[in-house]
Amino acid sequence: MKKDIALRLTPEQASDEKNYKSLVAKKMKVSPDKITAIRIRKRSIDARQRNVMVQLYLDVYANTTPPEQKFPEFEYKDVSSKPEVIVVGAGPGGLFAALRLIELGFKPIVLERGKDVNERKVDIAQLNRNQGVNPESNYSFGEGGAGTYSDGKLYTRSTKRGDFKKILNVLHFHGAQTDILIDSHPHIGTDRLPSVIKAMRESIRSAGGEVLFNTAVKDLVLADAKVKGVVCADGTKLMAEAVILATGHSARDIYTMLNNLSIQLEAKTWAMGVRVEHAQELIDQIQYHSPDGRGDYLPAASYSFSCQAQERGVYSFCMCPGGFIVPAMTGENEMVVNGMSPSKRNSPYANSGMVVEVKPEDIPDEFKKHGVLAGLEYQKEVERLCYINGGNGIVAPAQRLTDFVDSRLSFDLPDTSYVPGTIASPLHFVLPQGITSRLQEGFSQFGKWAKGFLTEDAVVLGTESRTSSPVRIPRSPYTFQHPQIEGLFPCGEGAGYAGGIASSAIDGEKCADAVAEMLKSLS
Numbered sequence: 001m002k003k004d005i006a007l008r009l010t011p012e013q014a015s016d017e018k019n020y021k022s023l024v025a026k027k028m029k030v031s032p033d034k035i036t037a038i039r040i041r042k043r044s045i046d047a048r049q050r051n052v053m054v055q056l057y058l059d060v061y062a063n064t065t066p067p068e069q070k071f072p073e074f075e076y077k078d079v080s081s082k083p084e085v086i087v088v089g090a091g092p093g094g095l096f097a098a099l100r101l102i103e104l105g106f107k108p109i110v111l112e113r114g115k116d117v118n119e120r121k122v123d124i125a126q127l128n129r130n131q132g133v134n135p136e137s138n139y140s141f142g143e144g145g146a147g148t149y150s151d152g153k154l155y156t157r158s159t160k161r162g163d164f165k166k167i168l169n170v171l172h173f174h175g176a177q178t179d180i181l182i183d184s185h186p187h188i189g190t191d192r193l194p195s196v197i198k199a200m201r202e203s204i205r206s207a208g209g210e211v212l213f214n215t216a217v218k219d220l221v222l223a224d225a226k227v228k229g230v231v232c233a234d235g236t237k238l239m240a241e242a243v244i245l246a247t248g249h250s251a252r253d254i255y256t257m258l259n260n261l262s263i264q265l266e267a268k269t270w271a272m273g274v275r276v277e278h279a280q281e282l283i284d285q286i287q288y289h290s291p292d293g294r295g296d297y298l299p300a301a302s303y304s305f306s307c308q309a310q311e312r313g314v315y316s317f318c319m320c321p322g323g324f325i326v327p328a329m330t331g332e333n334e335m336v337v338n339g340m341s342p343s344k345r346n347s348p349y350a351n352s353g354m355v356v357e358v359k360p361e362d363i364p365d366e367f368k369k370h371g372v373l374a375g376l377e378y379q380k381e382v383e384r385l386c387y388i389n390g391g392n393g394i395v396a397p398a399q400r401l402t403d404f405v406d407s408r409l410s411f412d413l414p415d416t417s418y419v420p421g422t423i424a425s426p427l428h429f430v431l432p433q434g435i436t437s438r439l440q441e442g443f444s445q446f447g448k449w450a451k452g453f454l455t456e457d458a459v460v461l462g463t464e465s466r467t468s469s470p471v472r473i474p475r476s477p478y479t480f481q482h483p484q485i486e487g488l489f490p491c492g493e494g495a496g497y498a499g500g501i502a503s504s505a506i507d508g509e510k511c512a513d514a515v516a517e518m519l520k521s522l523s
Contacts, residue, residue, distance in 0.1 A: 001063055003028055004041075007056045011297035014043075014054035030062045037066035044184035045298070050289045052298065071181070072169040074099075079107040080208025085515055086111065086230055086240040088217050088254075091145020092501045093246035093492025095200050097508035097515075098209055099170065104516040108209040109238060111230070113216035113251075114142030116201070117194040124149060127327055130393040130420040136216065139328045139338060140250040140466070143213065144197035147501040149326070150340045153318070154186040154502045162506030170505075174199035177343070185302075189343025217247075219257060220488070227487040241522065242515045246491040246508060249469040250330050252376055254494065258473065264484050265372045267363075268472040268496050271317065272382060273355035273439055274427060274460040275337045276401060277416055278453070280322050280350040286450045300345040303352070305446045310434075312362075314442030317353035317467050321345050324417040327394045328466060335386035337396060337418065337461050349417040353464040356438045360470075364432075375470025382432065386462040389425045397425030401458035404428050405440050414459045427462045472496030480514035489515055 005027050013019045017038050025032040042057040079102050087094045087101070090112035098108035113136050114120060120142035123134040140146045154168065168180050171188065175196045180186035188196065201211050219231035221239065229239035247254045259265055280300050284293035287301035294301060300322035306315035318338070322345030328338035339351045360375065367374040367381070389397045396418055400410040410424045428436045447454025473490035475482055475497075482488040490497070491511040492504035 001028070001061070003060050003062070005058045005060050007058065009054050009056060011052060011054055011295065014056055015297045020056075024058065024060050025062075028060060028062050034062045035060065036064060037061040039066075039069065040182050042184065043182050047287055047289070047301070052288050071172060071178075074103075074170060074173050074203075076102045076203050076207035077105075078208045079105060082107045082208075083519060084109055084240045085519075086238055086243045087246060088230065088243060089145065089246035089248055089251075089492075089494065090143050090201075090211060091246060091248050091492065091504060092147050093494070093498065093504040093508035093511070094244065095144070095197070095204075095508070096167065096170070096505040097244050097246060097491060097512045098204050099200065100509040100512035101515065102204065102207045102209060104512060106516065106519065108204060109240065110204065110209065110211040111215045111217055111232070111238070112143055112211065112213050114138075114213065116213050117143045117148060117197055120148075121194075127394070128419045130395065133327075133329055133332065133394070135331050136214070138330055139326055140248060140330050143201065144193065145248050146250070146328075146338075147504070148193050148197055149190050150193070150318075150338070150501075153500060154180060154188065162510055164502060164506065166509075167502050167505045171196055174203065187341070187343070189345070190340045191342040217254070220261065222261070222485065225485060227485055241519060242487045242489060244489045244491050244508075244511050244515065245473065245495065246504075246511075247494040249493045250466055251494055252380075255373060255376060255469070255471045255473075259371075259373055263482065264474055266472045266474050266496075267360040267372050267375055267470060269357060269359045270375065270379075270470045271313075271315075271355035271357050271467040272379065272435060272463065272465045273353060274404075274431070274462050275325055275339060275351055275464045276354050276458055276460045277325060277349050277351040278455070278458045280348055282452060282455070282457075283321065283350040286452050300350065302350075303450065305442075305449065307442055307445045309356070309438040309441035309445075312359070312438055313357040314438050315355065317355050317464065319350070319352035321350050322347045323349065323351055324419075325351050325461060326418070327396075327420055329383070329394065333387050334380070334383040335390050335394065335396060335463060336383055336465055337463065338466065347417060351417065353467065354439060354442065354460070355464055355467055356435045356442075358435075358470070362434060372471065379465050379470055382463055383465055385430050386427075389427075389430045391421065391423035393420065395421045395423050396461045397427055397430060398422035398459050398461045399425065399427045400456045401443065401454060401460055402456040404460050405443050405454065407440070414457050416459055416461070418461060422459070422461060425462075427460060431462060468493060468499060469496060479518065480511050481518070487518065
């Protein structure tokens with residue numbers, strides 16, 4: 001006998017099957033010794049009330065031998081002699097596009113400007129030691145894209161556009177932990193993502209696809225408003241009837257290239273602000289409504305805040321419980337920060353982007369001469385100002401949270417997870433006035449909702465500016481092709497159609513489906 005059972009339990013009860021086996025047996029109307037297997041189908045935490053509860057959805061077997069627990073497997077058949085498709089970028093969008101192309105019977109040629117995950121680690125370690133940024137290999141560029149060295153959050157609201165469950169299954173098939181198939185807000189962790197990414201690369205290569213590193217694309221081969229291939233930085237031309245452009249939100253040179261080719265781009269809304277860091281213990285106390293924090297049975301708490309300030313959204317972004325703040329610049333004279341968490345989320349710090357919505361009409365007039373790239377130039381200028389107001393190299397400008405809200409300089413700073421270090425700086429003055437004033441209102445509001453959040457022991461670092469690109473590469477909602485260029489398929493965050501690992505992965509699969517439709521129509 002098998003039965004689906006839902007239980008609402010305390011964290012301690014939910015921590016071990018033996019704690020709730022008798023409850024399950026009672027619902028099954030059998031004795032506990034008749035229960036042969038309990039499998040968790042879904043797990044979520046409800047922290048809305050003072051008493052935090054865990055919701056479990058279970059498959060329970062009694063008086064029967066349970067079937068072997070099987071997970072979806074994926075067969076990537078040989079495509080070495082099949083029609084080729086160029087995929088520019090080996091982030092989530094590009095990798096999932098490549099795997100989907102193989103499923104559809106096409107050979108992907110993945111071009112990645114950066115290095116593989118092993119070599120990339122060396123450049124990231126050097127960056128963390130404040131020894132310079134490699135513009136082709138950093139926290140944004142390299143195998144796996146910005147997602148490789150991140151929290152690995154997989155939650156998405158884009159499920160209407162694709163199969164979110166399949167994305168989780170593909171990641172699990174390539175080595176991600178089984179918990180991502182169960183948890184309502186799954187995450188992999190920056191310590192585990194590299195091995196998953198490597199396994200995906202090997203699936204592509206084993207099936208006859210190609211993955212080329214240190215291969216930046218500098219131009220497109222065009223003829224009669226059709227893409228025919230790409231030109232790499234070393235002058236090599238690679239030809240194909242379709243190109244998926246999955247280059248990520250920080251590939252500014254790609255937007256410049258397209259603009260120079262008179263290929264249509266669109267200015268879009270994005271967001272910019274700071275990264276705020278608290279003690280994780282404080283966030284646990286606030287979110288779990290307990291002076292004892294999360295205790296022994298709950299994970300590091302996260303939060304999600306948003307409000308309106310002066311007709312613009314102010315919101316938390318990429319919250320990393322038990323995580324670290326990292327340097328996320330992609331070039332010299334830039335100050336950019338981001339956050340990441342390991343799988344156990346066991347750092348004593350909690351950090352999150354706190355950003356303000358920036359619409360195209362918010363861009364100062366002095367940048368309008370750059371046309372559709374005005375937002376990019378504005379973004380670059382704010383990053384430059386934060387760099388100038390930081391310390392030696394990539395020491396970050398920082399301020400106590402309460403000092404930022406009150407527009408006063410901090411004379412000392414709390415400890416922080418940001419390894420290159422911080423220096424007291426008037427971020428309230430350095431950031432554009434429209435960003436500062438809205439952040440100040442937002443922080444004040446969040447402090448009212450979450451007592452203790454607005455504290456002098458929290459620190460803000462600047463700048464969190466790479467939430468998304470200020471530019472979108474347009475495409476048809478039906479064919480996924482650029483409206484001007486046949487065979488060019490903008491994809492993922494770099495195109496402005498996704499945010500995060502799961503959303504970009506979904507978009508990559510949809511682009512691959514669209515490519516297959518086009519190529520089949522040509523044959």
